[in-house]
Amino acid sequence: MIVNSAKASNKVNLIIFIIAVTLLLFIAGISYKQSESFRESSGLVSHTYEVSMEINHMFSLFSLLESDELNYLISKDSAYLKTIETDKVEIEQSLVRIDSLTGYDKIQQKNIDSINKIKNKFYETLRYINFNIFTEEIDQSYVDNEIASINKYMEKISNQTDLMIAEEQRLLKERKEEYVEDSWFTPILSLVMGTFALLVMALAFYKINQDRKQIIDTQSFLQNILKTTNNVISYFEPVYNEEEEIVDFEIIYTNELIEDVTGDVALEIQGKKISEVYPFLFENGVFEIFKECIEKDKRIEYERLFVFNGKKMWFYNAAVKLGDGLTLTSHDVTKETVIKNELLDLNERLEIQNTVLKAAKAIAKIGSYEWRLDENKIRFSENLYKMLGYEPEQLLSSYKNLLLVIHPEDRKKFKKRLLKVKNKKVFKEYTFRVLNKNKKVRYFKFTGSFIDTLNKNIFLGVVQDVTVLLEDEKILKNKNQELKRTNAELESFNRVASHDLQEPLRKIQIFISRIYDSEYTSLSEKSKGYFDKISSSAERMRKLITYLLTYSRISKPESVFEKTNLNNVLQRVKEYLAEIISDNDLVINSENLPVVHGITFQMEQIFSNIISNSVKYKRKGIKPVISITAELVEKQEVPELAGLNPSYSEYYKISFEDNGIGFNQEHSQIIFELFQRLHGKNEYGGTGIGLTICKKIVENHHGYIGANGKPGEGAVFYFYLPVV
Known part of the structure; x- marks a missing residue:
């Protein structure tokens, strides 16, 4: 609830902040515009005064030029000519300044054009007078006429100047009115803006204070969660290389439960990289999961086996991107995983055992049948059908059909045994002859036991085809008899070899010894050689018999x-x-x-x-x-x-x-x-x-x-x- 409230409060604060900023920007824009208007109107008033002063200055220069020209005409002093040229230069400079100052005003530009035309004619008249002033043919009446022309041009310049001054006076009046209006409105707007800003700051302070309390409550709530949770909660921020690739993660936060799991103190590992604290995360694929979570901005859940302090532990983990980093929540599922793995292993072993049992039944030729005594229903196993040579649809499971496959000569005895099973719940191991599908006689050994399941009386019978075993047993008995005869013969051979065969050899060796003692010296060398060979052969024969006896007695x-x-x-x-x-x-x-x-x-x-x-x-x-x-x-x-x-x-x-x-x-x-x-x-x-x-x-x-x-x-x- 606190978390949801904090989220809602953040949204409201964001909306209020956007509205306040928008209004402040709007008021600031108006204030700025008003200030610009005030500054502009003030500047225009100053500009009007400046233009008027320059116009008067221009007219005074024309007057000065006229005065210098008259002085030159009267005194004919050539020094005035330089002064006249200086006056012209200053007049040109003044006209340029006026033209620059009034470039926006078409009326003033037109007045300046008129002054330039009058000025040009005025200069032409002065040039003509100054050039002919010393000519003898010129008379005083011409000079007077020219002077009258100068006065006429000056009068025109004066009139044009008056028009320009009047235009500036008109502009000055308008600009003063705007200036007065702006000078009154601007302080009021500034006051309104300041008041609004103060109101926004007060509201912001109130909201910040409220949010601060809410944040404290939220932090307390989260701290309680972090302290009481059974999960390890951590926050990591990625570490980038020069190519802007994630090469590591820094541990920004982890709760105290980490100490119970890994033995690490939370405050000691904060600020360290996972490559220093948990380098194995780069080997088991977890680092790649962290990268994918950051780069693709998606929640990733995974399960991993870890070994901490020699103890194997399974954790279910959820990685979620948060800001520039990711939050990792790890839940210990060791117990559940062990149980799950044990169940899987048990199921696998049961499946293997069932497969082995089926194979063993097939190899050992063992079948079974289930007899529900209360209902008198019998169900044959799959392997029992195979042992009889039938398909399930060819021989239905029933008490009648079970009796039917028993050899007619053994059927009465078999039926008697089953009746004893039903009445006394006693069954010993018996072997009966049966007839398979091809009517060939087979020997089946019957045994079984009782099972109490859901209060149902069930007899589980086990049947084994012992035909081959009985035949092999018969063959084995015959071979055992033959082996006994062979062993008896071997014992006889040993007795003969140990006594009867060695006795003649001992006599040969004794007689040769006697010959050596009595007649050996009188024998020829050839005869001696014969006797030596006889003695050697007899000794070799004795050794052979001894070794053969040893060989036969080893086992x-x-x-x-x-x-x-x-x-x-x-x-x-x-x-x-x-x-x-x-x-x-x-x-x-x-x-x-x-x-x-x-x-x-x-x-x-x-x-x-x-x-x-x-x-x-x-x-x-x-x-x-x-x-x-x-x-x-x-x-x-x-x-x-x-x-x-x-x-x-x-x-x-x-x-x-x-x-x-x-x-x-x-x-x-x-x-x-x-x-x-x-x-x-x-x-x-x-x-x-x-x-x-x-x-x-x-x-x-x-x-x-x-x-x-x-x-x-x-x-x-x-x-x-x-x-x-």
Whole structure:
């Protein structure tokens, strides 16, 4: 109300001000015109006196000229001739002044023309007399006649002068009357104007005083609004560059609520630029909104997310141009926006879940039906129709049609189950045969639960097509039986390999040993060679059997995973390989190795096999050196780990770097395959199973093993174990 009253008062004040200014200007115009008239009439009176004086002065000059001419005629003194010429010059100057002073008066201009004509004849007579005055032929009577002519011209000049004086007297009389009238009216008009101006000033003072009170009330009202409002209200003025482009905004005013939002004190930021206080407004598009508001003079509303003191806050803002700047009203809508976003997110998740549920139902072959027990009405789901091969219009949802799709041999039992559901509200999980549209038998598993909605008794039934599951279950049972037989055979093989196959080898080795002890010295060199090969082959066969048994037992379920310190594993392997390390002058460098979740003796097998492999393929004449390092890596950093167990995100990488003979990188995977060798068995010993066992162990630990090699420079064997 106060604001509207102030606006109305401003309009009334503006109208009164315009009327007062108009009247003042009108009176001032009249007063100015009257003053100009008074000044003009006063000037005209003075001008009339000046013209009269100049006319009398002109006539006196003519009289003086006449006197000098007579003196010259009487005395014949040539000195008077100069005086006569001087008189003529002054007469000409006086006529020019009179002509200038009376240029506006046609009567006086006509009188001046007449005087000029008389003057010219007068001068001609004087010139003639002065030229012939000393001529002997001229007599006194001629001179007298000429003198009479001079008197006649002077008389005409005198008459003409009298006419001019009379004209000026007439003008003087008129101008005096105007002067008297103006001298009386001008003071009165000035008094009226002063009185009116005083009245306007008194009225203006009264209105200003009233408006001042109203402004104070309005300011108090606005201050109360600014103090009680929940909005941040600010006023900004644009800052321009030399090209008259807006480059910044100055904070002219902001209410105290700004401190609760940003922590800034209102009085401290007033007078500063937004580029100093809120530079982020140039990055989130708000500065461009301010520019558009000023340049296009339009109200702009927008919503933005801000972060003040680490807290995210949403504000609804309204920018309105006011004068040269803009007023910004900011309302905190964080709570509403969070709720709105949560609802949107919830709706999106519900939509996704519905889509996923539909897809899941289709993939899992699940349908449903809604049975309203009180009304005995049933409604089939869309996916149930698809599972039966019908379109909705081909099989209406009803209790009768539900019984109709059940296999005739199962129908009686199914009907009995539904009756139990209706009477006792109990339903267990049952599987029945159904007939689809093509009369093919399918196995459907029925289950469900009761829902109380609006006091309505509803049973929600869930149906799943388990035909494939039952068939797969049957196949799985057969395969399990086959697997049991295979496992039994494998156990038999292990027993044979561990006892029956190794027993003949032990006997061969025992008998060869006895031959060596008794008859070896009497054998020929060729026979000795044969026995050496038999002994070597028997030993190699024993190792093959041992490694094969080890390989087959790696994934045994009785193996126990535990915390395994790889530093301790390395120490035990060094002790086990002490003779090999000493014989080959092997140097093993290692850093602090991690503790992993694994099978201890299998970790020892990996370390032993990789170290033995590096020693086997050392370079001749080069002291073998093996460096063992460990590092922690992220799964996404190693492409080879992408297909492994998704439960693990971090892995330990254990690397063994040697300076042996190396290998071509193209063989980096072949060397881990069973019985694969890059060199002949006579060139380098070994069974071709050691690295395969390492691969089997690493895979058993959900890891990955690989190798890099360069011929003649060495190789790096590495494996990854998950961090558990």
